[in-house]
Amino acid sequence: MYDVVIVGAGPVGLFLAAELALADCSVLVLERDPEPSSPWKTLPLGLRGLNSGSVETFHRRGLLPALLNASGVDPARVGPDPEAPGSPAPRALSHFAGIPLDAADVDPSALAFRLAGPAMEPFMTSLDAVCSVLEERAAGLGVRIERGAGLEALTQDGEGVVARAGGADHRGRWLVGCDGGRSTVRTLAGFDFTGTPPLFTGYVAQVALEDPGTLGFGFRQTPTGMYLRTPFEGHVGMMDFDGGAFDRSLPLTREHLQTVLRRVSGTEVTLTEVHRASSFTDRAMQATTYRRGRVLLAGDAAHIHSPLGGQGLNLGIGDAVNLGWKLAATVRGTAPEGLLDTYAAERHPVGAAVLDWSRAQVAAMSPGPNAPALRGLLTDLLGTREGATHVFRHTSGLSHRYDLGGEHPLVGRTAPDFRLTDGTRLGDLLHGGQGIALDFTPGRPLHDAAAPFKGPVHYVPGAVEDTLGLGALLVRPDGVVAWADGDSPDPAAFRRSATRWFGRPAASA
Structure with missing residues (x-):
């Protein structure tokens, strides 16, 4: 019997597995896909953003250098500003609902308890880079990863959990579902999953364009929706405000994607070939609890939302680092009473806030006769010092404050990266x-x-x-x-x- 069985070998499952193994727990990871690599994990389709909070988390486990190397990112890019090495001000800020933001508008004096260090800035990476670094870490700590083992059944009692996967039974004292938005663990264990229905169907695709100059780069709002074109050749995204009506079980044909892209972009763009494509919606749902008996949820298995703003991966990494040490102490029998319950108590409100942030962006992008006026107002507000600072706090992963009951304003927040006089951080x-x-x-x-x-x-x-x-x-x-x-x-x-x-x-x- 393993101490913990984890279902899902994505970033959240692998990070959690490494955390548990670091604390001397025996861990088995069950993964449905037979191979670790996939075109959906490599660039451009696997493009993901890590916010400052996640970068800090990788730094705290000694994994940041390897991840930067795997991502092709210069370490100086995520460290302090060479022009202002002692300043806590960010150098990069993304967008809100496709509205670009300027990091220079963020008020450094409002960023209490932030110290300059080697893990300050967000950066773009890929799922492949993140997973390869985490899998090497987990394997090095003794985690067993079994691929081609999709979950088929799950039972639990007061002593443990039995997961049937790949035609075999696997026993663990605890089981954690990190198996994504369509989580089998969540369904089999009977978690309630509630939220709001979608307003749009989104598409991400790698295509060949007959006339690439027809589409502009970046986020482009139109009277009928929004599209995104990245610097990667043929990499496009679309948001079609159809109420999520597209039947996602249907194949994504060239004709359908071209029709949607023409409607959303307001152009006569022509697709000559579709290499890969997938669809998604902005459905925002969350498990009402993250634990049922000896089964827990983390990452997209616990909450799903629109990918706008790139918060999903970061939210899941936050779940994993919060849960890992608490579950390990519970396994060892050293946890104080109620420690494991603080996982959901702390992370559920954070997840709910991210879902609301996603909903707000969808509302700001929704087409209609009043949409230009709303976006104009938002653009003005987000261009102010207060507006830019507000967005940074919400998207950096550094502003969360768990309600731990302490009087000091730093209690419940992420710790500053103090540097001792001997250079140790x-x-x-x-x-x-x-x-x-x-x-x-x-x-x-x-x-x-x-x-x-x-x-x-x-x-x-x-x-x-x-x-x-x-x-x-x-x-x-x-x-x-x-x-x-x-x-x-x-x-x-x-x-x-x-x-x-x-x-x-x-x-x-």
Whole structure:
């Protein structure tokens, strides 16, 4: 019996598998597809964006250099601005509903607790690059990946879960569905999946154009919808506001795609060949809970929405890093009471917010007689300092604040990448997946309080280059601040927080 069986070897399943294996759990990953590579994972169809929060997560596990290399991205591209190396201001900002945004409009003074570091900026990558890096990581930690093993049946009891896949039964103490928007795990385990119906049918395709100059590059809003043309040859996307009426079980013929593209673009563009194409909708749905018994959901299995803004992959990575250490502690029997329940309590509101963000973009793109006026107003608002800063907070992955009950404004937020005077960064200290107790103050006031938690919590005393007004803080394995204090840290408050997240200390266990 495995400690955890994961269904789905996409980025979320592989990241979660590596997190669990890092904590010495035995993990089996079941994947329906027989091969890891696919044209849908490589460029251009596999093009994906990682926001700053996800880049930071890869940095915290020591995976960022490998991912940058696999993605063909210069590390200097994601580090601090060479023209302003100490500034927390972003250098890149994408769009809202196809409306381009200027990072120069973001107010750096509004980005509290953000420090310059090697993992600041978003970048474009591919599913193939992400999965190859994560699969190598998982395999190196002892994860078993079984391909060509689509899930057929699932049963559970108080002791574990049996998953039938590839004609064989696989047993685990826990099972996590990371098998995408049409999750078999979600269906078989009886999760409720609720939300809003679609307003459009979207298409992404790699085609040959007889007259490429007919279509402009970037997002193009029209009276009948929107289309997107990227710099990759023949790579186009379309949003046809048909109420999601297209029957997605039908083949995507050249004639159909050409008809839609002509209608949406308002041109007489001609497609001479369709290499690959798929359809999607903006249906926004979410599981009402992320756990039923010993079965959990993460990534698109837990929530689906329009791909606008590229939030899906980032939301799933956030699920995986939040769940991994909590489920591992539960498997080991060291988790404090209720720890695993905090996964859904923390991540469900984040997922709901992303779904609403997606819905808002669809509403802003919807055609109609009043659409130009609405988009004009939005363009003006998003061009202001407040508007651009608001979008950055929502899309960077750095603004989430879990309700952990602490008084300090940093509690519940992602930790700044503090740099010790010896050059070590907090991100480096998190490579092993432990909690980190940083003690900046002279006299090491947390030394005795942290000692009983040795193992799950790594105590690190020492000065840092910029304390941001803090004297000490406790950081969870997912990089979230569990407790923070000023120049005179309270050891008793530290102990209470450490006990809440890591269990009773060794001396009193």
